[in-house]
Amino acid sequence: MTDTIYHQAGAATPIAGNDLETAFKAVGTRFGYDEVRVDYASYKEFKSTWRRCGTKISFEVSDYLRNAPLEVLVDFAHALYERIERRSSVCHYSDRLKAYLESDVFVGRNQATYVKRSRNLTRSPRGRHLDLRETYEALVARGMVPPSEGASLNWTRSENRMRVGYCSVLMRVVAISSLLDNEKVPDFVPEYVLYHELLHLDDGLSEGRRHHTPEFRLRERQHPQWRESEDWLKRLAARRVDLA
Numbered sequence: 001m002t003d004t005i006y007h008q009a010g011a012a013t014p015i016a017g018n019d020l021e022t023a024f025k026a027v028g029t030r031f032g033y034d035e036v037r038v039d040y041a042s043y044k045e046f047k048s049t050w051r052r053c054g055t056k057i058s059f060e061v062s063d064y065l066r067n068a069p070l071e072v073l074v075d076f077a078h079a080l081y082e083r084i085e086r087r088s089s090v091c092h093y094s095d096r097l098k099a100y101l102e103s104d105v106f107v108g109r110n111q112a113t114y115v116k117r118s119r120n121l122t123r124s125p126r127g128r129h130l131d132l133r134e135t136y137e138a139l140v141a142r143g144m145v146p147p148s149e150g151a152s153l154n155w156t157r158s159e160n161r162m163r164v165g166y167c168s169v170l171m172r173v174v175a176i177s178s179l180l181d182n183e184k185v186p187d188f189v190p191e192y193v194l195y196h197e198l199l200h201l202d203d204g205l206s207e208g209r210r211h212h213t214p215e216f217r218l219r220e221r222q223h224p225q226w227r228e229s230e231d232w233l234k235r236l237a238a239r240r241v242d243l244a
């Protein structure tokens with residue numbers, strides 16, 4: 001009801017669905033396109049796709065950008081067109097776009113949807129054996145990582161063996177393999193994996209694919225049991241530990 005009133009009252013304000021078209025058409029003209037189609041798509045990851053034919057182009061843009069301010073959509077459109085022109089795999093985001101993607105507003109709007117779309121997550125920090133929230137709080141209390149407000153900590157449903165932890169820095173979502181939620185695995189192992197992922201959240205959004213920089217590795221080794229943990233993870237990957 002409120003929505004209807006808003007759109008009727010704000011006749012001069014483009015409705016949210018049209019902001020996307022407004023942005024992509026305006027920027028597309030500058031890049032020489034005369035026919036631009038754009039829609040939102042519900043990809044799990046924050047990604048966008050396009051098809052191009054001469055001066056015609058159509059986009060499917062991540063619906064995590066729904067309700068973003070027009071100027072942010074303009075910057076995003078610019079980043080995509082520029083990337084297409086450069087035939088590059090890297091997108092250069094403006095400071096304004098980055099600030100929006102790193103804002104609590106963006107995470108607040110999208111984190112729950114992202115977690116729901118991630119089928120392999122239990123959507124809870126509480127495991128059979130270990131509560132990741134407690135592990136996180138212990139790491140913060142020891143000054144190992146700064147508090148990561150609003151981070152969503154989850155166990156995976158399947159017992160991933162090779163990929164024991166991963167995160168979406170953008171959505172502030174961390175996933176730890178339920179393989180490590182086992183009383184036969186020392187608690188410092190899942191703690192070390194969680195620590196690694198929290199370091200990524202602390203690093204924030206990075207351009208390109210340089211995630212494990214030498215500085216990152218130095219910080220990782222500040223964990224008192226990094227060596228034992230790495231050893232455990234190797235043995236788990238090689239199935240040299242009996243967890244039954």
Ligand SMILES: [Zn+2]
Binds near residue numbers: 196200212
């Ligand atoms: Zn990593």
